[in-house]
Amino acid sequence: MITPSLDACGAFVSYLETLFALSMNDLHTMINDFHGDMRTGLSGHEGSLKMLPSFVDKPTGREKGAFITLDLGGTHFRILAVQLDGKGGTTVLGTRQTAVPRKVMQGRGEALFDFMAEGMDAFLTKRGFERTRTYDLAFTFSFPVEPTGVSAGMLIKWTKGFTATGVEGKDVVILLKEALRRKGIDCIRVTALANDTVGTLMARSYRDPSCDLGVILGTGTNACYREKCAHIARLEGAPPEGFMIVNMEWGNFDKVRRTCYDRDLDAASVNPGAMPLEKMVSGMYLGEIARRVLVDAVQRDVLFLNAAGALKRFKRKGSLTTPEMSLIEGDDTSDLAGVHDFLKQKGVSGSSIEDRRLLKRLCGWVSGRGAGLAAAATAAVVTWMDPELKHRHTVAVDGSLFEKYTRFSAKMRAVLTDLYGKKADNIAWVHSRDGSGRGAAIIAAVAATASPQGPGHSSKANFP
Ligand code: ADP
Ligand code: MG
Numbered sequence: 001m002i003t004p005s006l007d008a009c010g011a012f013v014s015y016l017e018t019l020f021a022l023s024m025n026d027l028h029t030m031i032n033d034f035h036g037d038m039r040t041g042l043s044g045h046e047g048s049l050k051m052l053p054s055f056v057d058k059p060t061g062r063e064k065g066a067f068i069t070l071d072l073g074g075t076h077f078r079i080l081a082v083q084l085d086g087k088g089g090t091t092v093l094g095t096r097q098t099a100v101p102r103k104v105m106q107g108r109g110e111a112l113f114d115f116m117a118e119g120m121d122a123f124l125t126k127r128g129f130e131r132t133r134t135y136d137l138a139f140t141f142s143f144p145v146e147p148t149g150v151s152a153g154m155l156i157k158w159t160k161g162f163t164a165t166g167v168e169g170k171d172v173v174i175l176l177k178e179a180l181r182r183k184g185i186d187c188i189r190v191t192a193l194a195n196d197t198v199g200t201l202m203a204r205s206y207r208d209p210s211c212d213l214g215v216i217l218g219t220g221t222n223a224c225y226r227e228k229c230a231h232i233a234r235l236e237g238a239p240p241e242g243f244m245i246v247n248m249e250w251g252n253f254d255k256v257r258r259t260c261y262d263r264d265l266d267a268a269s270v271n272p273g274a275m276p277l278e279k280m281v282s283g284m285y286l287g288e289i290a291r292r293v294l295v296d297a298v299q300r301d302v303l304f305l306n307a308a309g310a311l312k313r314f315k316r317k318g319s320l321t322t323p324e325m326s327l328i329e330g331d332d333t334s335d336l337a338g339v340h341d342f343l344k345q346k347g348v349s350g351s352s353i354e355d356r357r358l359l360k361r362l363c364g365w366v367s368g369r370g371a372g373l374a375a376a377a378t379a380a381v382v383t384w385m386d387p388e389l390k391h392r393h394t395v396a397v398d399g400s401l402f403e404k405y406t407r408f409s410a411k412m413r414a415v416l417t418d419l420y421g422k423k424a425d426n427i428a429w430v431h432s433r434d435g436s437g438r439g440a441a442i443i444a445a446v447a448a449t450a451s452p453q454g455p456g457h458s459s460k461a462n463f464p
Contacts, residue, residue: 009302013358016293019259020365022372026257027419030373033255034380038248044233048254048276053232054198054224054245055150056446058205058212061088063445068135068188070116070176071436073142073196074160075099077116079123082441088207090438096123102161109166113179121183131187138192138444140199140436141172144249150447153193192444196398197222198245199439204396204432206442211394213381214245214435217374217408218399220275221282223250225381250377251278261292268317277377281370283322283401290366291320294359303358307343307351314346325363326405336360364407371411378412379419382427389423396432403431 034049041051064086071078081094096119104115129135143162145153148171155167167175173190180188201214201224212226224247230240254276258266265288266272266279279285294314297303304310314320324342331338336356343351343359351359382393402409409429416424 008300012297012300012302016297016362017365020369022369022376022415024418027372027376027379027415030255030376031380031383034253034377035384037253037255038380038384041248042227042231042233042246048252050247050249050252051232052147052247052249053234054195054247054443055147056192056198056202056245056443056450057243058226058245059202059442059446061206061209062086063206063442063449065445065448066093066135067441067444068137069140069194069437069440069444070120070137071140071440072100072116073140073436077119078437079119080437080441081127082438084206084441084445090203090206090441092437094123094127096126104164105161106163107165109164109170109175110179112164112167113175114182116176117179117183117185120180120188121185124185124187129187134187134189136191136444136448137188138194138440139173139176139190140194140196140440142196142436145172145193145195147193150450151190151192192440192447194436194440194443195247196436196439197224198247199435199437199443200396200398200432201225201245201435201439202442202446203435203439204394204430208394210392210428211396212385213378213393213395214432215374215378215395215397215402216399217282217397217402219282219284221251221278221374221399223248223377223381225385248381251275251282253277253377256280256373261289261296264292265289277373281374283399286366286370286401287320287322287325288318290325290363293362293366294320297358297362304348304351304355307348307355310348313348322401322405325367326407328360328363329367329407331360367405367408368411371408372415375412375415375419378427379416389420389426392426392428395427395429397429398432398435402429
């Protein structure tokens with residue numbers, strides 16, 4: 001039995017703890033820096049926050065009608081028919097979900113859009129839609145888009161394994177309209193190009209007027225909020241009255257203090273240098289940061305000194321996931337039996353209780369920092385809108401990280417209380433699902449109300 005040198009071990013453990021800790025000063029500095037980058041982005045200058053206009057304001061809750069949404073954002077392609085009752089209620093009347101075959105994701109752009117048009121044709125037929133009427137459609141396209149209007153936007157660059165040719169640099173709404181025309185579908189009017197973050201805010205605020213922030217905490221992270229049009233320089237030429245939802249693309253915020261583990265993770269990623277905040281906060285990365293710390297601790301003989309197989313099992317990139325971290329942190333048994341079982345399943349035998357305690361603390365440091373950063377970013381946006389925190393702000397959050405990693409969301413709340421004391425009660429996080437479906441339908445409804453032609457036929461009518 002080898003025993004670790006207590007001094008060396010203790011020193012490394014307190015080094016790590018300090019490395020990942022966020023002081024009050026760190027949080028306040030981040031909030032100030034965030035405000036600075038928001039200002040830069042809004043003024044139309046190059047900065048870490050893009051601050052993209054969405055061309056829609058919050059719904060009033062009185063929007064009514066029937067809308068179709070089409071959602072392309074990953075491995076699945078989804079069509080929904082959504083009815084808005086004009087009283088804050090939404091009903092999904094029909095849905096069709098299909099996997100996007102790899103050869104479609106990576107073939108010709110035209111074929112990808114034809115694939116969606118075929119899906120739409122089948123959906124309309126199966127659900128008995130009258131082809132002589134007009135239906136408003138919101139297209140949720142969850143890739144980086146440069147928006148140019150409520151129903152127009154150019155794909156900047158494919159992500160998530162898509163490479164379909166001839167799409168980058170083009171307006172994806174025009175490509176969709178052309179494909180619908182090729183398929184002979186003329187009962188669809190594409191009235192909105194939506195995004196999951198804006199959809200999340202819209203889905204909640206349709207029935208909750210205090211909601212003015214939408215946040216994604218899932219594979220990635222992003223946020224949007226309500227801004228005065230007069231503050232958005234990109235809207236030059238447009239009337240300055242009113243408000244608009246701004247998609248911040250906050251995952252790219254870069255005034256963050258990175259550790260050696262963050263720098264190594266970034267260098268090994270597919271997009272080095274990009275999305276610094278996302279790489280410290282979101283589900284795709286938390287487990288990988290913790291794994292890198294774990295491997296370092298094992299190599300320094302601080303962790304798993306007498307447990308066989310640890311280095312081998314955790315050496316590979318991706319071999320510790322965020323859901324596993326959440327499981328480790330969630331084990332509250334006195335002997336950490338759950339962590340023991342988890343390690344055994346991984347092929348690590350003979351862990352000591354000290355090993356398991358340290359592993360749990362290690363996960364806590366990494367997730368605690370992520371939650372602290374997410375909370376500070378949220379605090380920055382809320383105080384941008386309401387510096388004295390005088391009003392209630394509901395933050396609609398979508399994503400499995402928020403929904404399932406209970407320690408993570410609890411820590412976010414705790415950080416807001418540390419920052420603002422009792423006033424933090426004015427910030428309420430709520431889980432809001434389906435921004436890319438129901439939320440997108442609400443975007444289409446708001447766009448239809450605001451459009452000079454007025455609402456389309458469908459928004460006055462019910463579906464068959
Ligand atoms: P997406 O962001 O792609 O729409 P989700 O919102 O479901 O999808 O988020 C998926 C991410 O959430 C994954 O990267 C995963 O790491 C994280 N996640 C899923 N389940 C859990 C869990 N139980 N605990 C912590 N994180 C989780
Ligand atoms: Mg999602």
